[in-house]
Amino acid sequence: MNATEARPEQVTEALRDIARLGGFFALDTVAPRDRAGGGALRDGFAAxxxxxxDRFGTAEARVGVSIxxxxxxxxxxSPVLACALVHGIVPTMSAVDWSGEGTDLCLTESRGRIAARLPSPVEAVHAEVDGVLRDVESGLTAKVAPGLLAGNSASALVGSAAQLLRTRPALRGPLTRLTRELLETGRLRGTGRITGPRLTFRRNSCCLFYRAPGGGTCGDCCLTG
Incomplete structure (x- = not known):
């Protein structure tokens, strides 16, 4: 174990703690023998x-892919932000997998790094999430514009940060700084802007939800006024 690595039990306890925030913050850990890992997330995304x-009654494949x-x-x-800010640990997401038949996720290995010991915690957080998303995107079954996918990531980032702010308001300062810095990192740069102190957001692209029957537009959509 090098100086930047967190002990597996530290990562597990951190993830269990932030799972109590509910919703998308839950990221279970399971023994490696119970899950395949290594590309399973990409392979299961098409389903x-x-x-x-099927749920929205549209045959336009790119709509389902984008949503x-x-x-x-x-x-x-959500879990990466919360772990980094609440526990100072950046979980290693390369072992992420589907937890079951739904959309919940789990980690097949409890690994992570101590944020304060990294040359750039911002880049580390970004790399863990963006690496997984790019792997999934490499196997998409429908063509979706790269800018739209980057906008989805930015929208999800700020939405996750806003939810964390509501549950842990004492984190406002470091959470806002980290979110703003992440929005200037890699392909997130130019995807949108934070519009208020509660981490409201306006993205520069659309997730295509409006194209689903009865879908409408999201609160951060570029198509709204």
């Missing part, structure tokens, strides 16, 4: 995208 199309991608991004950003 989740088709389920979205499922947005949901996945939120399930990745």
């Amino acid at each position: 989740r995208a088709r389920a979205v199309n 499922a991608h947005l949901g996945l991004a939120a399930r990745l950003w």
Whole structure:
């Protein structure tokens, strides 16, 4: 174990703690023998995208892909942000997998790094989430604009941060700084802007939810006024 690595039990306890925040913050840990890992998330994404199309009654494949991608991004950003800010640990997300037939996630290995010992905690947080998303995107079954996918990630990031702010208001300062810095990192740069102290957001792209029957637009959509 090098100086930046957290002990497995530290990572497990941190994840159990932030799971109490509810919703997308839950990220279970399971023994490696119980899950396949290594590309399983990518391989199972197509079925989740088709389920979205079925649920909303649309045959437009890119709509299901985009909405499922947005949901996945939120399930990745939420626990990583919370772990980094509440416990100072950046969990290693390369071992992430589907927890079951639904959209919940789990980690097949409890690994992570101590944020304060990293050269750039911001880049580390970004890399853990963006690496998983790019792997999933490499196997998409429908063509979706790269800018839209980057916008989905940004939207999910700020939405996760806003939810964390509501549950842990004492984190406002470091949470706002981290969120703003992440929005200037990699492909998130130029995807949108924070519009208020409660981490409201206006993205520069649309997730295509409006194209689903009865879908409408989201609160941060570029198509709203």
